[in-house]
Amino acid sequence: MAVGTLATVKSLDPVDLRELGAQMILSNAYHLHLRPGDELIRDFGGLHSFMGWNGPILTDSGGFQVFSLEGLRTVSEDGVEFRSHIDGSKHVFTPESVMRIERNLGADVIMQFDHVIPGQSEESVARDASERSLRWLARCMAEIERLQASGGPPPTTTIADRPSLPGTTFPLPAPSHPQALFPIVQGGIHPSLRAEAARAIRDLGDWPGFGIGGLSVGETKPDMYRILEVVDGELPRDRPRYLMGVGFPEDLVEGVRRGVDLFDCVAPTRMGRNGAAFTRDGRLNIKRTEFRTDPRPLDSECDCATCRRFTRAYIRHLVAADEILGLRLLSLHNVHFLVQLMRDARVAIRAGTLDAWSRDWLTRYHTRPTSNV
Numbered sequence: 001m002a003v004g005t006l007a008t009v010k011s012l013d014p015v016d017l018r019e020l021g022a023q024m025i026l027s028n029a030y031h032l033h034l035r036p037g038d039e040l041i042r043d044f045g046g047l048h049s050f051m052g053w054n055g056p057i058l059t060d061s062g063g064f065q066v067f068s069l070e071g072l073r074t075v076s077e078d079g080v081e082f083r084s085h086i087d088g089s090k091h092v093f094t095p096e097s098v099m100r101i102e103r104n105l106g107a108d109v110i111m112q113f114d115h116v117i118p119g120q121s122e123e124s125v126a127r128d129a130s131e132r133s134l135r136w137l138a139r140c141m142a143e144i145e146r147l148q149a150s151g152g153p154p155p156t157t158t159i160a161d162r163p164s165l166p167g168t169t170f171p172l173p174a175p176s177h178p179q180a181l182f183p184i185v186q187g188g189i190h191p192s193l194r195a196e197a198a199r200a201i202r203d204l205g206d207w208p209g210f211g212i213g214g215l216s217v218g219e220t221k222p223d224m225y226r227i228l229e230v231v232d233g234e235l236p237r238d239r240p241r242y243l244m245g246v247g248f249p250e251d252l253v254e255g256v257r258r259g260v261d262l263f264d265c266v267a268p269t270r271m272g273r274n275g276a277a278f279t280r281d282g283r284l285n286i287k288r289t290e291f292r293t294d295p296r297p298l299d300s301e302c303d304c305a306t307c308r309r310f311t312r313a314y315i316r317h318l319v320a321a322d323e324i325l326g327l328r329l330l331s332l333h334n335v336h337f338l339v340q341l342m343r344d345a346r347v348a349i350r351a352g353t354l355d356a357w358s359r360d361w362l363t364r365y366h367t368r369p370t371s372n373v
């Protein structure tokens with residue numbers, strides 16, 4: 001999934017994403033609730049209509065963001081009280097309020113509100129958060145069922161002061177399609193807790209898919225792989241598994257090897273802002289002096305719109321001059337790179353050659369030439 005936290009995949013428009021072959025976008029309930037407001041988005045017909053993307057969208061619940069606000073939040077069994085990172089205003093997220101926000105946004109897949117803990121938390125802390133997340137999951141499920149049965153939340157805002165859309169009746173009909181609620185398997189780096197959480201979640205309902213949360217937050221790679229293997233053994237094989245917040249190329253390949261289907265990460269566009277590009281031979285920093293006169297594309301085997309048309313020398317010039325096109329060309333390439341990587345993985349899975357393909361891919365990626373950093 002391409003990451004569009006604020007209802008935009010930075011510097012790319014939905015037409016670009018379609019051309020790249022991106023299938024799904026991730027957005028974020030916490031950020032959109034604070035700005036521009038989920039009720040406003042609902043009045044524009046939901047997120048798909050608001051941002052002009054007619055493909056699938058997944059919204060994260062904001063648990064990760066709210067629990068990251070160290071010192072600005074209070075946690076209770078009911079939910080989390082926190083202050084906005086934008087203006088310091090006070091807000092309360094409960095499983096029920098988050099479901100109403102995600103309902104207003106109208107994504108196809110919505111994540112439960114969960115209790116997120118720091119990566120290396122000890123077992124008692126991880127158990128406490130995991131068990132609370134399970135109780136919150138039951139509340140999320142009850143609330144979303146209630147909202148779907150009642151055709152969505154009633155409008156509570158006044159819309160008189162909002163501009164009308166040319167040629168349409170305002171407000172647009174709020175999204176009313178059913179939404180797939182994904183539970184999130186927590187449990188830190190403790191294999192037995194993860195297995196328990198996965199089983200307890202399965203006992204609670206017949207889920208359309210599963211999130212795996214709380215990884216890639218400071219634990220070692222072997223710890224992450226071990227947890228993925230434990231969870232892989234516990235979750236049904238015919239439902240998608242989403243490894244949350246993970247999305248560097250090597251992590252995607254290692255995740256696919258361990259049964260993961262969905263990923264997201266801000267890396268492709270965030271790295272672009274730092275002048276970094278993914279290549280089959282590892283990461284490349286276009287700001288390096290040696291690229292000043294380099295006539296080659298970013299990646300000689302890439303057929304993206306950037307690599308087909310532009311040299312490393314030109315992109316380096318744009319980035320050095322802080323030109324907006326530099327970021328855009330790098331983002332186009334990086335998102336394309338990950339989309340193509342997952343295409344290749346699917347081909348290998350169908351051909352029954354995933355093991356050999358992934359080992360070769362990882363060997364080449366990690367054996368980077370000296371020009372790549």
Ligand SMILES: [Zn+2]
Nearest residue numbers: 302304307333
């Ligand atoms: Zn490219």
